[in-house]
Amino acid sequence: MKFQIPIGPQHPALKEPISLRMTVEGEVITDADIRLGYNHRGVEKVAEGKNYIQNIYLTERICGICSHSHSTCFVQGVEKLMELEPPKRGMYIRYLVSELERIHSHLLWLGVAGHEAGFDSLFMYVWRDREIVMDLLEMITGNRVHYAINTVGGVRRDLDEAQKAKILEGVATLRKRSEYYLDLGANEPSFVARIAGVGLLSLEQVISLCAVGPTARASGWDRDVRKEDPYAVYDELDFEVATADTCDVLGRVVVRIKEVLEAYKMIEQMMKNLPDGDIACKAPRKAKPGEVVSRYEAPRGENIHYIKANGTDKPERLKVRAPTLGNYPATVEMLKNGFIADIPLIFAAIDPCICCAERAVTLVSARTGEESVVSTAELRKLALARTKNAPVKRNAVWPL
Amino acid sequence: MTDAELIDKLKADLGDRVEIANPARRRLFLKVAPGDLVAGTTRLRDAYGVVLLSTISGVDLGTAFEIIYHFSTPEHDFNLRTEIPRDDPRVATITTVIPGAILYEREVQDMFGIVVDGIPDGRRLLLSDDWPEGQHPLRKDWTHDRPKEVIPGGQS
Numbered sequence: 180m181k182f183q184i185p186i187g188p189q190h191p192a193l194k195e196p197i198s199l200r201m202t203v204e205g206e207v208i209t210d211a212d213i214r215l216g217y218n219h220r221g222v223e224k225v226a227e228g229k230n231y232i233q234n235i236y237l238t239e240r241i242c243g244i245c246s247h248s249h250s251t252c253f254v255q256g257v258e259k260l261m262e263l264e265p266p267k268r269g270m271y272i273r274y275l276v277s278e279l280e281r282i283h284s285h286l287l288w289l290g291v292a293g294h295e296a297g298f299d300s301l302f303m304y305v306w307r308d309r310e311i312v313m314d315l316l317e318m319i320t321g322n323r324v325h326y327a328i329n330t331v332g333g334v335r336r337d338l339d340e341a342q343k344a345k346i347l348e349g350v351a352t353l354r355k356r357s358e359y360y361l362d363l364g365a366n367e368p369s370f371v372a373r374i375a376g377v378g379l380l381s382l383e384q385v386i387s388l389c390a391v392g393p394t395a396r397a398s399g400w401d402r403d404v405r406k407e408d409p410y411a412v413y414d415e416l417d418f419e420v421a422t423a424d425t426c427d428v429l430g431r432v433v434v435r436i437k438e439v440l441e442a443y444k445m446i447e448q449m450m451k452n453l454p455d456g457d458i459a460c461k462a463p464r465k466a467k468p469g470e471v472v473s474r475y476e477a478p479r480g481e482n483i484h485y486i487k488a489n490g491t492d493k494p495e496r497l498k499v500r501a502p503t504l505g506n507y508p509a510t511v512e513m514l515k516n517g518f519i520a521d522i523p524l525i526f527a528a529i530d531p532c533i534c535c536a537e538r539a540v541t542l543v544s545a546r547t548g549e550e551s552v553v554s555t556a557e558l559r560k561l562a563l564a565r566t567k568n569a570p571v572k573r574n575a576v577w578p579l
Numbered sequence: 580m581t582d583a584e585l586i587d588k589l590k591a592d593l594g595d596r597v598e599i600a601n602p603a604r605r606r607l608f609l610k611v612a613p614g615d616l617v618a619g620t621t622r623l624r625d626a627y628g629v630v631l632l633s634t635i636s637g638v639d640l641g642t643a644f645e646i647i648y649h650f651s652t653p654e655h656d657f658n659l660r661t662e663i664p665r666d667d668p669r670v671a672t673i674t675t676v677i678p679g680a681i682l683y684e685r686e687v688q689d690m691f692g693i694v695v696d697g698i699p700d701g702r703r704l705l706l707s708d709d710w711p712e713g714q715h716p717l718r719k720d721w722t723h724d725r726p727k728e729v730i731p732g733g734q735s
Binding site for chain 2: 214215216219221223224259386387388389390391402407408469470471472474481483485487495496498500504505507508509
Protein backbone atom coordinates (compact mmCIF):
# COMPACT_ATOMS: atom_id res chain seq x y z
CA MET A 180 0.00 0.00 0.00
CA LYS A 181 1.43 3.33 -1.06
CA PHE A 182 1.00 6.59 0.77
CA GLN A 183 1.84 10.08 -0.30
CA ILE A 184 3.16 12.28 2.45
CA PRO A 185 3.39 16.00 1.80
CA ILE A 186 5.93 17.96 3.80
CA GLY A 187 5.73 21.69 3.50
CA PRO A 188 5.69 24.26 2.04
CA GLN A 189 4.62 25.64 5.40
CA HIS A 190 5.68 23.26 8.09
CA PRO A 191 6.83 23.74 11.68
CA ALA A 192 10.01 21.79 11.06
CA LEU A 193 11.03 23.58 7.88
CA LYS A 194 13.11 26.70 8.22
CA GLU A 195 12.46 27.63 4.61
CA PRO A 196 9.45 26.96 2.42
CA ILE A 197 9.85 23.98 0.10
CA SER A 198 7.36 21.30 -0.75
CA LEU A 199 8.43 17.68 -0.60
CA ARG A 200 6.06 14.92 -1.55
CA MET A 201 7.17 11.47 -0.49
CA THR A 202 5.61 8.28 -1.74
CA VAL A 203 6.15 5.71 0.98
CA GLU A 204 5.48 2.03 1.33
CA GLY A 205 5.48 1.34 5.03
CA GLU A 206 8.70 2.93 6.22
CA VAL A 207 10.47 2.93 2.88
CA ILE A 208 10.42 5.90 0.51
CA THR A 209 9.77 4.75 -3.04
CA ASP A 210 9.56 8.12 -4.73
CA ALA A 211 10.15 11.75 -3.88
CA ASP A 212 9.08 14.93 -5.60
CA ILE A 213 10.22 18.49 -4.98
CA ARG A 214 8.24 21.62 -5.70
CA LEU A 215 10.00 24.99 -5.53
CA GLY A 216 9.03 28.59 -5.94
CA TYR A 217 7.57 29.46 -2.55
CA ASN A 218 10.44 31.79 -1.85
CA HIS A 219 11.00 33.10 -5.36
CA ARG A 220 11.73 36.79 -5.08
CA GLY A 221 12.46 37.65 -8.69
CA VAL A 222 16.04 38.72 -7.98
CA GLU A 223 17.10 38.26 -11.62
CA LYS A 224 14.36 40.60 -12.82
CA VAL A 225 15.08 43.17 -10.11
CA ALA A 226 18.80 43.11 -10.98
CA GLU A 227 18.06 44.29 -14.52
CA GLY A 228 16.70 47.54 -13.08
CA LYS A 229 19.53 48.30 -10.65
CA ASN A 230 23.05 49.52 -11.28
CA TYR A 231 26.19 47.50 -10.59
CA ILE A 232 26.80 48.94 -7.12
CA GLN A 233 23.19 48.39 -6.04
CA ASN A 234 23.37 44.85 -7.36
CA ILE A 235 26.23 43.98 -4.99
CA TYR A 236 23.84 44.52 -2.11
CA LEU A 237 21.04 42.72 -3.92
CA THR A 238 23.10 39.61 -4.67
CA GLU A 239 24.39 39.57 -1.11
CA ARG A 240 20.80 39.08 0.01
CA ILE A 241 20.20 35.97 -2.09
CA CYS A 242 21.37 33.82 0.80
CA GLY A 243 21.69 34.35 4.54
CA ILE A 244 24.39 31.76 5.15
CA CYS A 245 26.69 32.13 2.16
CA SER A 246 25.89 35.79 1.49
CA HIS A 247 29.49 36.60 0.66
CA SER A 248 29.71 33.94 -2.05
CA HIS A 249 26.97 35.49 -4.19
CA SER A 250 28.27 39.03 -3.92
CA THR A 251 31.84 37.85 -4.61
CA CYS A 252 30.74 35.84 -7.62
CA PHE A 253 28.91 38.88 -8.98
CA VAL A 254 31.71 41.33 -8.21
CA GLN A 255 34.46 39.22 -9.76
CA GLY A 256 32.36 38.95 -12.93
CA VAL A 257 31.75 42.69 -13.06
CA GLU A 258 35.48 43.35 -12.56
CA LYS A 259 36.19 41.18 -15.62
CA LEU A 260 33.56 43.10 -17.60
CA MET A 261 35.09 46.43 -16.59
CA GLU A 262 38.63 45.09 -17.20
CA LEU A 263 39.79 46.05 -13.72
CA GLU A 264 42.89 44.77 -11.96
CA PRO A 265 41.96 44.91 -8.29
CA PRO A 266 44.91 45.33 -5.90
CA LYS A 267 46.29 42.14 -4.35
CA ARG A 268 45.71 43.19 -0.75
CA GLY A 269 42.04 43.73 -1.43
CA MET A 270 41.82 40.29 -3.03
CA TYR A 271 43.48 38.63 -0.06
CA ILE A 272 41.00 40.24 2.31
CA ARG A 273 38.03 39.33 0.10
CA TYR A 274 38.97 35.66 -0.11
CA LEU A 275 39.94 35.60 3.56
CA VAL A 276 36.30 36.45 4.28
CA SER A 277 35.30 33.72 1.78
CA GLU A 278 37.24 31.07 3.66
CA LEU A 279 35.98 32.28 7.03
CA GLU A 280 32.47 32.07 5.63
CA ARG A 281 33.12 28.52 4.45
CA ILE A 282 34.20 27.62 7.99
CA HIS A 283 31.12 29.16 9.57
CA SER A 284 28.82 27.49 7.03
CA HIS A 285 30.38 24.03 7.39
CA LEU A 286 30.38 24.26 11.18
CA LEU A 287 26.72 25.26 11.08
CA TRP A 288 26.00 22.26 8.86
CA LEU A 289 27.99 19.90 11.06
CA GLY A 290 26.02 21.02 14.09
CA VAL A 291 22.73 20.49 12.28
CA ALA A 292 23.87 17.06 11.07
CA GLY A 293 24.80 16.13 14.63
CA HIS A 294 21.41 17.31 15.85
CA GLU A 295 19.54 15.35 13.16
CA ALA A 296 21.52 12.24 13.96
CA GLY A 297 20.52 12.57 17.61
CA PHE A 298 23.97 13.66 18.75
CA ASP A 299 23.11 16.96 20.37
CA SER A 300 26.39 17.28 22.27
CA LEU A 301 28.16 17.61 18.93
CA PHE A 302 25.64 20.25 17.88
CA MET A 303 26.29 22.30 21.01
CA TYR A 304 30.08 21.98 20.87
CA VAL A 305 30.23 22.89 17.20
CA TRP A 306 27.92 25.86 17.47
CA ARG A 307 29.90 27.14 20.45
CA ASP A 308 33.04 27.02 18.31
CA ARG A 309 31.24 28.62 15.40
CA GLU A 310 30.95 31.75 17.52
CA ILE A 311 34.74 32.14 17.27
CA VAL A 312 34.57 32.49 13.51
CA MET A 313 31.42 34.63 13.68
CA ASP A 314 33.24 37.01 16.01
CA LEU A 315 36.19 37.13 13.61
CA LEU A 316 33.86 37.98 10.73
CA GLU A 317 32.22 40.68 12.79
CA MET A 318 35.60 42.10 13.71
CA ILE A 319 36.77 42.20 10.07
CA THR A 320 33.60 43.39 8.38
CA GLY A 321 31.41 44.86 11.11
CA ASN A 322 28.58 42.42 10.43
CA ARG A 323 27.77 38.83 11.27
CA VAL A 324 25.55 37.88 8.33
CA HIS A 325 25.64 40.33 5.43
CA TYR A 326 29.28 41.36 5.52
CA ALA A 327 28.97 44.11 2.87
CA ILE A 328 32.73 44.11 2.42
CA ASN A 329 32.78 43.71 -1.37
CA THR A 330 32.85 46.55 -3.80
CA VAL A 331 33.65 46.64 -7.50
CA GLY A 332 37.45 46.80 -7.60
CA GLY A 333 38.28 45.50 -4.14
CA VAL A 334 37.00 45.57 -0.58
CA ARG A 335 35.74 48.29 1.72
CA ARG A 336 37.64 47.65 4.94
CA ASP A 337 41.30 47.08 5.68
CA LEU A 338 42.96 44.80 8.23
CA ASP A 339 45.45 45.90 10.89
CA GLU A 340 48.14 43.93 12.75
CA ALA A 341 46.03 43.38 15.87
CA GLN A 342 43.23 41.91 13.77
CA LYS A 343 45.69 39.63 11.97
CA ALA A 344 46.92 38.30 15.31
CA LYS A 345 43.35 37.69 16.46
CA ILE A 346 42.49 35.80 13.27
CA LEU A 347 45.53 33.52 13.65
CA GLU A 348 44.70 32.93 17.30
CA GLY A 349 41.08 32.04 16.47
CA VAL A 350 42.13 29.72 13.67
CA ALA A 351 44.61 27.90 15.95
CA THR A 352 41.85 27.21 18.48
CA LEU A 353 39.42 26.12 15.77
CA ARG A 354 41.93 23.77 14.18
CA LYS A 355 42.52 21.92 17.43
CA ARG A 356 38.78 21.47 17.94
CA SER A 357 38.05 20.54 14.31
CA GLU A 358 40.64 17.77 14.45
CA TYR A 359 38.81 16.43 17.46
CA TYR A 360 35.50 16.55 15.54
CA LEU A 361 37.05 14.75 12.58
CA ASP A 362 38.16 12.02 14.95
CA LEU A 363 34.72 11.99 16.56
CA GLY A 364 32.77 12.11 13.29
CA ALA A 365 34.71 9.29 11.71
CA ASN A 366 35.19 7.04 14.74
CA GLU A 367 32.49 7.53 17.37
CA PRO A 368 30.62 4.20 17.00
CA SER A 369 27.02 5.33 17.64
CA PHE A 370 27.33 8.42 15.43
CA VAL A 371 28.96 6.46 12.61
CA ALA A 372 26.34 3.73 12.89
CA ARG A 373 23.63 6.37 12.42
CA ILE A 374 25.12 8.10 9.37
CA ALA A 375 27.04 5.39 7.49
CA GLY A 376 25.18 4.04 4.48
CA VAL A 377 22.44 6.68 4.70
CA GLY A 378 21.56 8.71 1.60
CA LEU A 379 23.62 6.73 -0.89
CA LEU A 380 24.58 8.53 -4.09
CA SER A 381 26.85 6.68 -6.48
CA LEU A 382 29.49 8.39 -8.59
CA GLU A 383 27.52 7.56 -11.76
CA GLN A 384 24.48 9.36 -10.31
CA VAL A 385 26.61 12.34 -9.35
CA ILE A 386 27.85 12.62 -12.92
CA SER A 387 24.52 12.12 -14.66
CA LEU A 388 22.59 14.43 -12.31
CA CYS A 389 25.24 17.17 -12.23
CA ALA A 390 25.59 17.27 -8.44
CA VAL A 391 28.07 19.79 -7.04
CA GLY A 392 30.05 20.63 -3.93
CA PRO A 393 30.69 18.47 -0.88
CA THR A 394 27.72 16.28 -1.85
CA ALA A 395 29.52 15.31 -5.07
CA ARG A 396 32.97 15.18 -3.50
CA ALA A 397 31.75 12.71 -0.88
CA SER A 398 31.10 10.33 -3.79
CA GLY A 399 34.65 10.66 -5.09
CA TRP A 400 34.00 13.39 -7.70
CA ASP A 401 37.03 15.63 -7.10
CA ARG A 402 35.87 18.81 -8.83
CA ASP A 403 36.44 22.10 -7.06
CA VAL A 404 36.29 25.46 -8.84
CA ARG A 405 39.07 26.80 -6.62
CA LYS A 406 41.39 24.13 -8.00
CA GLU A 407 40.29 23.73 -11.61
CA ASP A 408 39.53 27.36 -12.41
CA PRO A 409 41.55 29.27 -9.77
CA TYR A 410 40.15 32.76 -9.42
CA ALA A 411 42.03 35.69 -7.84
CA VAL A 412 44.28 34.32 -5.09
CA TYR A 413 43.69 30.58 -5.21
CA ASP A 414 46.55 29.81 -7.59
CA GLU A 415 48.93 31.22 -4.95
CA LEU A 416 47.61 29.06 -2.14
CA ASP A 417 48.56 25.51 -1.30
CA PHE A 418 45.53 23.36 -0.54
CA GLU A 419 43.98 20.04 -1.41
CA VAL A 420 40.51 19.12 -2.59
CA ALA A 421 38.86 17.06 0.13
CA THR A 422 37.10 13.94 -1.11
CA ALA A 423 35.64 10.76 0.31
CA ASP A 424 34.46 7.59 -1.42
CA THR A 425 31.81 6.30 0.96
CA CYS A 426 29.01 8.06 -1.02
CA ASP A 427 26.87 8.59 2.12
CA VAL A 428 26.22 11.09 4.91
CA LEU A 429 29.36 9.91 6.71
CA GLY A 430 31.41 10.89 3.66
CA ARG A 431 29.73 14.31 3.57
CA VAL A 432 30.60 14.90 7.23
CA VAL A 433 34.23 13.89 6.62
CA VAL A 434 34.53 16.02 3.46
CA ARG A 435 33.18 19.10 5.19
CA ILE A 436 35.48 18.78 8.21
CA LYS A 437 38.45 18.21 5.91
CA GLU A 438 37.48 21.30 3.92
CA VAL A 439 37.37 23.30 7.12
CA LEU A 440 40.89 22.08 7.95
CA GLU A 441 42.04 23.12 4.46
CA ALA A 442 40.45 26.52 5.00
CA TYR A 443 42.50 27.04 8.19
CA LYS A 444 45.60 26.24 6.17
CA MET A 445 44.62 28.79 3.52
CA ILE A 446 43.83 31.49 6.08
CA GLU A 447 47.25 31.06 7.69
CA GLN A 448 48.92 31.35 4.28
CA MET A 449 46.88 34.43 3.43
CA MET A 450 47.77 36.07 6.75
CA LYS A 451 51.45 35.28 6.28
CA ASN A 452 51.63 36.57 2.71
CA LEU A 453 49.22 39.50 3.01
CA PRO A 454 50.70 42.09 0.64
CA ASP A 455 50.86 45.81 1.37
CA GLY A 456 49.10 48.41 -0.70
CA ASP A 457 45.64 49.59 -1.54
CA ILE A 458 42.53 47.56 -0.85
CA ALA A 459 40.49 48.82 -3.80
CA CYS A 460 40.87 50.56 -7.13
CA LYS A 461 38.51 53.04 -8.68
CA ALA A 462 35.84 51.45 -10.83
CA PRO A 463 33.89 53.05 -13.67
CA ARG A 464 30.15 53.37 -13.33
CA LYS A 465 29.36 51.68 -16.65
CA ALA A 466 30.55 48.48 -18.26
CA LYS A 467 31.22 48.00 -21.96
CA PRO A 468 28.89 45.62 -23.83
CA GLY A 469 30.04 42.08 -23.22
CA GLU A 470 29.34 38.96 -21.27
CA VAL A 471 31.09 36.98 -18.59
CA VAL A 472 30.66 33.68 -16.81
CA SER A 473 31.80 33.94 -13.22
CA ARG A 474 32.32 30.78 -11.18
CA TYR A 475 32.92 30.54 -7.45
CA GLU A 476 33.19 27.64 -5.04
CA ALA A 477 30.60 28.43 -2.37
CA PRO A 478 30.39 26.29 0.78
CA ARG A 479 27.63 24.21 -0.85
CA GLY A 480 29.25 23.87 -4.26
CA GLU A 481 29.75 25.70 -7.49
CA ASN A 482 28.07 29.06 -7.72
CA ILE A 483 27.74 30.46 -11.23
CA HIS A 484 26.69 33.91 -12.40
CA TYR A 485 26.25 34.84 -16.04
CA ILE A 486 26.37 38.60 -16.51
CA LYS A 487 25.64 40.35 -19.77
CA ALA A 488 26.40 44.06 -20.06
CA ASN A 489 24.86 46.45 -22.57
CA GLY A 490 27.02 49.56 -22.12
CA THR A 491 24.90 51.23 -19.45
CA ASP A 492 25.34 51.19 -15.69
CA LYS A 493 22.83 48.36 -15.36
CA PRO A 494 23.28 44.74 -16.44
CA GLU A 495 21.26 43.47 -19.40
CA ARG A 496 20.93 40.07 -17.77
CA LEU A 497 22.09 38.49 -14.56
CA LYS A 498 21.63 34.75 -14.25
CA VAL A 499 22.29 33.21 -10.87
CA ARG A 500 22.58 29.51 -10.15
CA ALA A 501 23.02 28.63 -6.50
CA PRO A 502 24.54 25.22 -5.74
CA THR A 503 21.52 23.87 -3.87
CA LEU A 504 19.43 23.91 -7.05
CA GLY A 505 22.05 21.75 -8.73
CA ASN A 506 21.81 19.23 -5.92
CA TYR A 507 18.03 18.78 -5.90
CA PRO A 508 17.86 16.06 -8.59
CA ALA A 509 20.54 14.18 -6.65
CA THR A 510 18.65 14.65 -3.38
CA VAL A 511 15.61 12.94 -4.88
CA GLU A 512 17.78 9.94 -5.74
CA MET A 513 19.31 9.92 -2.26
CA LEU A 514 15.88 9.85 -0.63
CA LYS A 515 14.65 6.94 -2.76
CA ASN A 516 14.84 3.57 -1.00
CA GLY A 517 15.73 5.31 2.23
CA PHE A 518 13.72 5.29 5.42
CA ILE A 519 11.35 8.00 6.57
CA ALA A 520 13.54 8.47 9.63
CA ASP A 521 16.50 9.32 7.40
CA ILE A 522 14.80 12.22 5.57
CA PRO A 523 15.91 14.88 8.04
CA LEU A 524 19.44 13.57 7.97
CA ILE A 525 19.63 13.43 4.16
CA PHE A 526 17.91 16.75 3.81
CA ALA A 527 19.78 18.13 6.83
CA ALA A 528 20.43 21.57 5.39
CA ILE A 529 16.70 22.20 5.04
CA ASP A 530 15.61 20.37 8.21
CA PRO A 531 12.28 18.82 7.41
CA CYS A 532 10.60 16.70 10.05
CA ILE A 533 8.27 13.87 9.21
CA CYS A 534 6.86 12.81 12.56
CA CYS A 535 4.42 15.69 12.81
CA ALA A 536 3.60 15.81 9.10
CA GLU A 537 0.41 13.86 9.06
CA ARG A 538 -2.54 14.74 11.20
CA ALA A 539 -5.33 13.49 8.94
CA VAL A 540 -8.78 12.36 9.97
CA THR A 541 -8.93 9.86 7.12
CA LEU A 542 -7.55 6.65 8.51
CA VAL A 543 -6.16 4.24 5.95
CA SER A 544 -5.36 0.70 6.87
CA ALA A 545 -1.77 0.07 5.96
CA ARG A 546 -2.41 -3.52 4.99
CA THR A 547 -5.66 -3.36 3.02
CA GLY A 548 -5.86 0.23 1.88
CA GLU A 549 -9.37 0.48 3.33
CA GLU A 550 -10.34 4.03 4.15
CA SER A 551 -12.57 5.13 6.98
CA VAL A 552 -13.39 8.72 7.73
CA VAL A 553 -13.57 9.60 11.40
CA SER A 554 -15.06 12.80 12.74
CA THR A 555 -13.08 14.92 15.16
CA ALA A 556 -15.51 14.11 17.99
CA GLU A 557 -15.08 10.39 17.43
CA LEU A 558 -11.33 10.79 17.22
CA ARG A 559 -11.42 12.62 20.55
CA LYS A 560 -13.52 9.86 22.08
CA LEU A 561 -11.01 7.28 20.86
CA ALA A 562 -8.15 9.32 22.25
CA LEU A 563 -9.80 9.68 25.67
CA ALA A 564 -10.55 5.96 25.79
CA ARG A 565 -6.94 5.21 24.97
CA THR A 566 -5.65 7.47 27.74
CA LYS A 567 -8.08 5.97 30.24
CA ASN A 568 -6.88 2.46 29.53
CA ALA A 569 -3.24 3.42 29.43
CA PRO A 570 -1.17 1.74 32.12
CA VAL A 571 -0.54 4.94 34.04
CA LYS A 572 -1.30 5.04 37.72
CA ARG A 573 -4.18 7.43 38.32
CA ASN A 574 -3.54 10.39 40.63
CA ALA A 575 0.07 9.49 40.84
CA VAL A 576 1.95 11.72 43.25
CA TRP A 577 5.26 13.10 42.13
CA PRO A 578 7.72 11.96 44.82
CA LEU A 579 9.39 15.36 45.14
CA MET B 580 45.29 20.98 -23.84
CA THR B 581 45.46 24.74 -24.29
CA ASP B 582 42.48 26.76 -25.47
CA ALA B 583 43.93 27.22 -28.98
CA GLU B 584 44.55 23.49 -29.41
CA LEU B 585 41.05 22.69 -28.23
CA ILE B 586 39.52 25.23 -30.63
CA ASP B 587 41.45 23.69 -33.54
CA LYS B 588 40.28 20.26 -32.54
CA LEU B 589 36.66 21.40 -32.19
CA LYS B 590 36.79 23.13 -35.57
CA ALA B 591 38.19 20.01 -37.25
CA ASP B 592 35.56 17.93 -35.53
CA LEU B 593 32.41 20.00 -35.89
CA GLY B 594 33.28 21.96 -39.01
CA ASP B 595 31.42 25.13 -39.89
CA ARG B 596 28.34 24.11 -37.91
CA VAL B 597 29.83 25.83 -34.90
CA GLU B 598 31.11 29.36 -34.24
CA ILE B 599 33.72 29.51 -31.50
CA ALA B 600 34.69 32.52 -29.41
CA ASN B 601 37.29 32.52 -26.67
CA PRO B 602 37.03 35.82 -24.76
CA ALA B 603 39.08 34.72 -21.74
CA ARG B 604 41.29 31.85 -20.69
CA ARG B 605 39.28 28.61 -20.24
CA ARG B 606 36.05 30.29 -21.40
CA LEU B 607 34.76 28.97 -24.74
CA PHE B 608 31.54 30.20 -26.30
CA LEU B 609 30.19 27.84 -28.95
CA LYS B 610 27.27 28.87 -31.10
CA VAL B 611 25.22 26.21 -32.85
CA ALA B 612 21.92 26.12 -34.73
CA PRO B 613 18.94 24.94 -32.63
CA GLY B 614 18.75 21.76 -34.73
CA ASP B 615 22.34 20.83 -33.87
CA LEU B 616 21.94 21.33 -30.13
CA VAL B 617 21.32 17.73 -29.06
CA ALA B 618 23.88 16.34 -31.51
CA GLY B 619 26.44 18.90 -30.35
CA THR B 620 25.84 18.15 -26.68
CA THR B 621 26.12 14.41 -27.34
CA ARG B 622 29.38 14.91 -29.22
CA LEU B 623 30.81 17.11 -26.44
CA ARG B 624 29.85 14.55 -23.83
CA ASP B 625 31.19 11.52 -25.65
CA ALA B 626 34.37 12.93 -27.17
CA TYR B 627 35.36 15.70 -24.75
CA GLY B 628 34.08 14.44 -21.40
CA VAL B 629 31.68 17.36 -20.92
CA VAL B 630 29.27 16.01 -18.31
CA LEU B 631 28.75 18.78 -15.76
CA LEU B 632 26.01 21.22 -16.70
CA SER B 633 26.07 24.19 -14.35
CA THR B 634 22.98 25.96 -15.53
CA ILE B 635 20.97 27.16 -18.51
CA SER B 636 20.66 30.92 -19.03
CA GLY B 637 17.96 32.43 -21.16
CA VAL B 638 18.41 35.91 -22.60
CA ASP B 639 15.71 37.97 -24.27
CA LEU B 640 17.30 39.66 -27.29
CA GLY B 641 14.14 41.44 -28.41
CA THR B 642 13.50 39.51 -31.61
CA ALA B 643 14.91 36.18 -30.48
CA PHE B 644 15.72 34.23 -27.37
CA GLU B 645 19.24 33.13 -26.70
CA ILE B 646 19.74 30.03 -24.60
CA ILE B 647 23.16 29.35 -23.13
CA TYR B 648 24.10 25.97 -21.67
CA HIS B 649 27.01 26.39 -19.25
CA PHE B 650 29.11 23.23 -19.16
CA SER B 651 32.50 22.66 -17.64
CA THR B 652 35.26 20.08 -17.52
CA PRO B 653 38.28 20.28 -15.20
CA GLU B 654 40.23 22.03 -17.99
CA HIS B 655 37.69 24.14 -19.88
CA ASP B 656 34.32 25.85 -19.68
CA PHE B 657 32.03 25.22 -22.62
CA ASN B 658 29.19 27.69 -23.05
CA LEU B 659 26.99 26.31 -25.77
CA ARG B 660 24.57 28.86 -27.13
CA THR B 661 21.74 28.81 -29.60
CA GLU B 662 19.20 31.34 -30.81
CA ILE B 663 15.52 30.63 -31.37
CA PRO B 664 12.89 32.96 -32.83
CA ARG B 665 10.73 34.79 -30.33
CA ASP B 666 7.41 34.09 -32.09
CA ASP B 667 7.94 30.32 -32.10
CA PRO B 668 10.21 29.59 -29.14
CA ARG B 669 10.88 25.85 -29.27
CA VAL B 670 13.99 23.96 -28.39
CA ALA B 671 14.72 20.25 -27.99
CA THR B 672 15.41 18.81 -24.57
CA ILE B 673 18.94 17.74 -23.69
CA THR B 674 17.82 15.59 -20.75
CA THR B 675 18.33 12.54 -22.98
CA VAL B 676 22.05 13.38 -22.92
CA ILE B 677 22.41 15.16 -19.55
CA PRO B 678 19.64 14.02 -17.16
CA GLY B 679 20.61 16.71 -14.64
CA ALA B 680 19.33 19.43 -17.00
CA ILE B 681 15.71 18.87 -16.03
CA LEU B 682 15.32 21.59 -13.40
CA TYR B 683 17.06 24.21 -15.54
CA GLU B 684 14.87 23.41 -18.53
CA ARG B 685 11.78 23.73 -16.38
CA GLU B 686 13.08 27.08 -15.12
CA VAL B 687 13.59 28.35 -18.70
CA GLN B 688 10.06 27.22 -19.59
CA ASP B 689 8.60 29.16 -16.66
CA MET B 690 10.61 32.32 -16.99
CA PHE B 691 10.73 32.81 -20.77
CA GLY B 692 7.84 30.75 -22.11
CA ILE B 693 10.21 28.68 -24.21
CA VAL B 694 8.72 25.30 -25.07
CA VAL B 695 11.17 22.49 -24.43
CA ASP B 696 10.17 19.64 -26.75
CA GLY B 697 10.33 16.18 -25.22
CA ILE B 698 10.92 17.31 -21.63
CA PRO B 699 10.13 14.33 -19.37
CA ASP B 700 8.52 16.44 -16.66
CA GLY B 701 7.18 19.76 -17.91
CA ARG B 702 5.33 20.94 -14.82
CA ARG B 703 5.89 24.42 -13.48
CA LEU B 704 8.90 24.75 -11.23
CA LEU B 705 9.03 28.28 -9.88
CA LEU B 706 5.78 29.97 -10.86
CA SER B 707 2.80 29.26 -8.67
CA ASP B 708 -0.14 27.14 -9.82
CA ASP B 709 -2.49 30.14 -10.03
CA TRP B 710 -0.06 32.19 -12.13
CA PRO B 711 -1.85 33.32 -15.31
CA GLU B 712 -1.00 31.51 -18.54
CA GLY B 713 1.25 33.28 -21.00
CA GLN B 714 2.97 35.52 -18.42
CA HIS B 715 6.72 35.01 -18.37
CA PRO B 716 8.53 37.32 -15.95
CA LEU B 717 12.01 37.42 -17.47
CA ARG B 718 10.85 38.54 -20.90
CA LYS B 719 11.90 42.14 -21.40
CA ASP B 720 8.38 43.30 -22.23
CA TRP B 721 6.97 41.89 -19.01
CA THR B 722 6.58 44.46 -16.29
CA HIS B 723 5.15 44.08 -12.87
CA ASP B 724 2.61 46.56 -11.59
CA ARG B 725 2.61 46.39 -7.87
CA PRO B 726 -1.01 46.53 -6.66
CA LYS B 727 -1.71 49.55 -4.54
CA GLU B 728 -1.40 48.78 -0.88
CA VAL B 729 -4.68 48.98 0.94
CA ILE B 730 -4.34 49.86 4.60
CA PRO B 731 -7.42 49.02 6.65
CA GLY B 732 -8.77 52.20 8.12
CA GLY B 733 -6.96 54.34 5.58
CA GLN B 734 -3.62 56.08 5.61
CA SER B 735 -2.90 57.72 8.94
